[in-house]
Amino acid sequence: EPVSEDQLPLPAQIPPDLVDKLERLALVDFRTKQGLECLEKAIRFADQLHVVDTTGIEPMDSVLEDRALYLREDTAVDGGCAEELLKLSRKTVEEYFVVPPGNIPLPKKEERSSMLKHSEL
Structure with missing residues (x-):
């Protein structure tokens, strides 16, 4: 059940430079009003974690509570081949390694500022 709005902290204001960084990390285009609204809704949903009472709750090792998970030994069997790879x-x-850029073209910071100003009109 969702938490009521009055229990949550004030909605986050997302500065344009943070939106730029998130676009580059997620390869998702947040330049449109719809894209920004989607990001804001996701942050608002996560804000509910601020008010969840976890007093007396043990941290989980896994979401699979009905079974024990065993870690294997981390033993290197081959190595020293970085140059070869x-x-x-x-x-x-x-x-x-150098990889191709993301699949969406990202504007320069100056272009982004003007885009955001126009979308707010």
């Missing part, structure tokens, strides 16, 4: 990539920089 990097050779398999088309492009590398120093000791990192």
Whole structure:
């Protein structure tokens, strides 16, 4: 059952530079009014966690409460082949793989500011 609005903290104000960062991390386009509303609703939904009383509740190790999960031994059986693996990539920089950019074109910060101002009208 959802928590009533008066129990929640004030809605978060999302600055444009944070929206830019979230777009790059999630590869989701939040430039439209609908996209921003969706992000705000998701944050508002998560705000309910601020008012949930967890007094006396043990943290869960897993959502699968009906069975025990066992961790296997983390034993390295092969290693020292980083250079060999990097050779398999088309492009590398120093000791990192280079991957293509996300699937949505993201505007520059200046373009984003003007887009947000127009969408608020």
